[in-house]
Amino acid sequence: MPVNISEVYSVLPSSDRRTFKCDICSSYFSTDKSLDKHRKSHGTERFSCHICQKKFHFMSYLKAHVKCHSDARPHVCQYCGRSYKHLHNLKEHRCSGWQV
Numbered sequence: 001m002p003v004n005i006s007e008v009y010s011v012l013p014s015s016d017r018r019t020f021k022c023d024i025c026s027s028y029f030s031t032d033k034s035l036d037k038h039r040k041s042h043g044t045e046r047f048s049c050h051i052c053q054k055k056f057h058f059m060s061y062l063k064a065h066v067k068c069h070s071d072a073r074p075h076v077c078q079y080c081g082r083s084y085k086h087l088h089n090l091k092e093h094r095c096s097g098w099q100v
Contacts (some may be wrong), residue, residue, distance in 0.1 A: 020033050020035040024042050029035040045055035047062040053068045056062040064086065073083035075090040083089045 007041060019028070019030070021092075022031055022035060022038055022042075024039070027038060029038060041057045043057070045057050045058045047059050048054070049056075049062060049065055051066070056065065067085045070085070073085050075084040075087050076082070077090060077093055077095060080095040082093060082095065084093065
């Protein structure tokens, strides 16, 4: 069923960078696309982990979660050899080799 955008989005004065307000939780967003994605998080969790049945609103969250069930650690520090399941953990990692 199509949703009338004017009924869903509350718009604040244009001087505010985050002009789009969620009508459910009152969070603000800078674009209507960001708000639209956020609003989906208030709905049904559609994606389920086939290992532990944990549910997620977005497929990308499920894909990241599934890595916790694996022993694979493909992201390796080139300086100290420490490895991580997620790239963002490697990017946050700091070791003596970073000082080079």
